[in-house]
Amino acid sequence: MIKLIGIEKSFNPGKSNELHVLKGISTEVKDGELVAIVGKSGAGKSTLLHIIACIDSYDSGEYYIDDLLIKNMSEKKLANIRNEKIGIVMQDFSLVEDFTVLENIMIPLDFAKNKRPNAKELAKEVLKQVNMENFAKEKVRNLSGGEKQRIAIARAIINNPSLILADEPTGSLDSANTEAIMDLFFSLNKQGKTIIIVTHDKELAEKCHRIIEISDGRII
Numbered sequence: 001m002i003k004l005i006g007i008e009k010s011f012n013p014g015k016s017n018e019l020h021v022l023k024g025i026s027t028e029v030k031d032g033e034l035v036a037i038v039g040k041s042g043a044g045k046s047t048l049l050h051i052i053a054c055i056d057s058y059d060s061g062e063y064y065i066d067d068l069l070i071k072n073m074s075e076k077k078l079a080n081i082r083n084e085k086i087g088i089v090m091q092d093f094s095l096v097e098d099f100t101v102l103e104n105i106m107i108p109l110d111f112a113k114n115k116r117p118n119a120k121e122l123a124k125e126v127l128k129q130v131n132m133e134n135f136a137k138e139k140v141r142n143l144s145g146g147e148k149q150r151i152a153i154a155r156a157i158i159n160n161p162s163l164i165l166a167d168e169p170t171g172s173l174d175s176a177n178t179e180a181i182m183d184l185f186f187s188l189n190k191q192g193k194t195i196i197i198v199t200h201d202k203e204l205a206e207k208c209h210r211i212i213e214i215s216d217g218r219i220i
Contacts, residue, residue: 001163001194002029002052006061009047013059021047022058023217029196031162034189036205037198039214045198046167048214052196053088053165054078065163083111087156089166093148095155097141101132104140105155123158130154130184146177153184157193164188166197170204182207 009022021044029035037045050056051063054070063070065085070078082088095104105123127133130150140148149169156164166185170178182204189195197208205211213220 001031001066002196003064004028004052004061005063007048007051007058007063008060009044009051009056009058021217022051025061025214025217025219027212027219029194031194032189032192033210034185034195034208035197036208036211037196037214038200038202038205038211041200043214044217045214049165049167049196049198053086054082055088079111083108083159085161085163087159087161087164089149089152089156089164089169091168091171093152095140095148095151097139099140100136101127101138101140101143101151102136104151105158108155108159123154126154126158129157144177145172146174146180149173149177149181150184153181153188157188162192162194164193164195166195168198168200170199170201178204 005026007022007025011019011021025048037048039045047056051058058071065081068081073081096107102120102123105126106119109119109122124133124136127136130153132147132150132154135143135147135151140151143151164185169185170181173181178201185195185197197204199205
């Protein structure tokens with residue numbers, strides 16, 4: 001499903017403050033895998049995840065998702081891929097605090113090519129999957145960190161993506177919420193979702209099918 005060949009990425013190229021972040025990254029992630037990306041801060045983990053998510057570009061190399069070469073795609077095509085194939089869970093949740101839970105979950109549906117006449121019912125079904133069905137009308141600002149993360153996951157899966165990407169999804173959570181969130185990811189993986197998680201948590205990473213370790217922009 002995911003294939004990376006010699007991916008290079010620098011920030012501020014050609015300038016005195018150029019930062020070479022990814023240095024020839026090559027790897028594959030097969031359909032249905034649950035993979036952890038680990039490494040120290042600044043190793044390039046989040047940059048790699050953003051490239052896989054089609055949020056960030058890369059300088060050279062090749063990136064394929066479902067045999068589609070991502071390089072030089074228009075922003076419109078990239079947006080369609082993000083909306084249809086990829087669910088993203090960010091470290092800071094990236095929720096709209098003044099929206100209700102239901103309104104937050106429905107945001108990706110507004111950008112989908114095929115509008116869903118049953119959008120609200122679909123959102124409620126997704127809430128059930130993350131055990132948050134009783135919070136539909138609650139404003140996000142009133143939720144705990146663990147509850148916000150569940151809502152972020154619900155929003156990521158509402159378009160039924162085949163790939164879920166999570167950047168430090170348990171970084172700000174206590175041990176009980178961390179276990180609950182990981183159980184949710186394991187459940188989604190059993191449903192056939194391919195999941196890639198960036199994490200500093202070694203114990204969490206070891207529960208995944210495979211670990212990709214990055215150091216100084218390279219896979220080791």
